[in-house]
Amino acid sequence: MEQIFPTLTNLPAQIASHLQSMISCLENLDLSAPLPQYLSHEHIFEIRDSTNRLRCLFKRFRDDDEEAARKEVAVYLLDHPPNSHRSLSETVYGFAGVRPTVFVRFRCNSEVVMGILVEFVDEAYVIDQDYYHWPISTDDIQSIVLLDIRFGNMDRNRENILLKEDEGVAHLIPIxxxxxxxxxxQAYNCAGFAWLKSKDFGDYGVAFSPDCVTYVSQLDPGADLEFLRHCGWEVEPYYVEQLTIFTMFLKKVVSKGLTAFHIGKIASFWCDDERHNLQAIVDSVVEEGNYIENVGIRMEERLTEYVMLNMP
Incomplete structure (x- = not known):
């Protein structure tokens, strides 16, 4: 491998071992020939282990899109397990169930290619049409809501959620x-979230579970950014600002008892009340001095108003 992110030696041993096993599957292939394509996806390829088991997928990115690939890895790294920070935990899977992801650059078929390896999920399928089979876990829905808001996700459509059945209950896996x-x-106006637009995802008007509330209360964007640097990525200033502000927003709305329905509307183009739209709140603050602190003050004022007007 010519380049890897995160730096495996800077991760907890179990996480590093898991990612290294994925990389080893790639290294053990005949890289003098093209990788086998996965289904009909021209930019996604199969990575199989020595038993021919599909172990992970290689998702190729264009040379000018390296940052997008690294951002995808960062979502895995910052999907902390419950009650611990990824940097301190040997637990492989985090709160939202994002699959292990690692950035790689290597030579394949006489050219240098770049992208990510993502762990493959067996016996799962995409919710790309109306879904009426098993009941969907409310905990899974809420964890994906928190993930999407925290990372300002602009592409949570139905095809970016896998479903895996376990004992008659549908569990969701974000990809x-x-x-x-x-x-x-408009950095703080997310595109329409699939979970906000479809009845298939259950009741997003219920309160967040105690586990969700506790998880959000423990989020620390400063520690997250330091962890990414420690892993080998010095993020751009816009990433620092947006992770900090989205996390601050998430902590405030969850602590105030707002539901996924309200949170999704406030943070998206679907908000019909401009005064309480997240983008409008951020735009109302002059970018000078203690900018992020001032955004937090304005956010607290507007969200308090919103709760008084919209919550029983």
Whole structure:
């Protein structure tokens, strides 16, 4: 491998071992020939182990899109397990169930290619049409809501959620996070979330579970950014600002008892009340001095108003 992110030696041993096993599957292939394509996806390829088991997928990115690939890895790294920070935990899977992801650059078929390896999920399928089979876990829905808001996800459509059945209950697995913090014009207006627009995802008008409330209260964007640097990525200033502000927003709305329905509307183009739209709140603050602190003050004022007007 010519390049890897994160730096495996800077991760907890179990996480590093898991990612290294994925990389080893790639290294053990005949890289003098093209990789086998996965289904009909021209930019996604199969990576199988020595037993021919599909171990992970290689998702190729264009040379000018390296940052998007790294952002997708960052979502895995920052999907902390419950009650611990990823940097301190040997637990492989985090709160939202984002699959292990690692950035790689290597030579294949006489050219240098770049992208990510993502762990493959067996016996799962995409919710790409109306869904009426098993009941969907409310905990899974809420964890994806928190993930999407925290990372300003601009692409949570139905095809970016896998479903895996377990004992008659449908569990959701979020995939494809390259569009985190991807709106260059209105950074705090996310595109319509699939979970906000479809009845198939259950009742998003219920309160967040105690586990969700506790998880959000423990989020620390400063520690997250330091962890990414420690892993080998010095993020751009816009990433620092947006992760900090989205996390601050998430902590405030969850602590105030707002539901996924309210949170999704406030943070998206679907908000019909401009005064309480997240983008409008951020835009109302002059970018000078203690900018992020001032955004937090304005956010607290507007969200308090919103609760008084919209919550029973």
């Amino acid at each position: 494809d996070h390259e569009c985190s913090f991807a709106n260059e014009v």
